[in-house]
Amino acid sequence: MENSITASIPEDKWLAVLSNDSTYDGQWYYGVTTTGIFCRPSCKSKPPNREHIRIFHHAEEAMSKQFRPCKRCKPASQLLPDEEWEGQARTYIEQHYNEPLSLSVLADVLHLSPYHLQRTFKRLTGVTPATYIQQIRIQEAMKLLASSDLPITDIAGQVGFMNAAHFATRFQAITGLTPSQYRGAEFER
Structure with missing residues (x-):
């Protein structure tokens, strides 16, 4: 040592x-x-x-x-190019989407400043980390709606939404259907 x-x-x-x-x-x-x-x-x-x-x-x-x-001098930046940081961010989101995730939590996990994470992630993926988190949550909710009889409020909680009304609003904004309509359309197929 x-x-x-x-x-x-x-x-x-x-x-x-x-x-x-x-x-x-x-x-x-x-x-x-x-x-x-x-x-x-x-x-x-x-x-x-x-x-x-x-x-x-x-x-x-x-x-x-x-x-x-250090978040100021970024001594590990030469170890991980932006693409690797972005990949690590996506992987972390995909594994922890159902937990309370914010930009600052994600930045702390990756040892980046929130500003750098936001700017780099959006430049490489075309969406902000918050948008990506929401997309993953909605995709997972769609799977649960199609494959289970769980109440919609339970599904909302399982995919990381703390409020079922907010979940329903975001779900409809992204899919064009309410969670109930989506579930009904899936069962008709």
């Missing part, structure tokens, strides 16, 4: 952190034990106490030690 994480930060690295020296970016990263966040040497965040700093040779190493990437 001592060979990959330095217990006491050397003077040159400490001076680089204090001066936000970008010449060291990509050569090493520093993690702050009190926050659990790691940064590039050039990060403009307030310098931490020297005794709380740990040095990492790679961003992956910092993440493997449970440090999260």
Whole structure:
């Protein structure tokens, strides 16, 4: 462990952190034990106490030690291009659509700023994360309406809508039918 994480930060690295020296970016990263966040040497965040700093040779190493990437300097951005962030966001939404999901929750999970997530997701998919969440919820509701006798209020809750009236309104706006009409049309086929 001592060979990959330095217990006491050397003077040159400490001076680089204090001066936000970008010449060291990509050569090493520093993690702050009190926050659990790691940064590039050039990060403009307030310098931490020297005794709380740990040095990492790679961003992956910092993440493997449970440090999260800084949202300001984005030290892991070279690891994941925008397409990978977007793919991770879609996967997370598809696996957690029935939970309370907001842009800030999704951004925290992906270690991105909400603004960057919103802009990148929309640029790559053509829809906002909120719209995508709603689309997935409606698709899942359509499956349940077609394959079960569950009450519509139960289906609304199972797919992540906290309010059955809001569910019915969104369902009709997207499909053109109320949930009851959709269920009836499915049984006629």
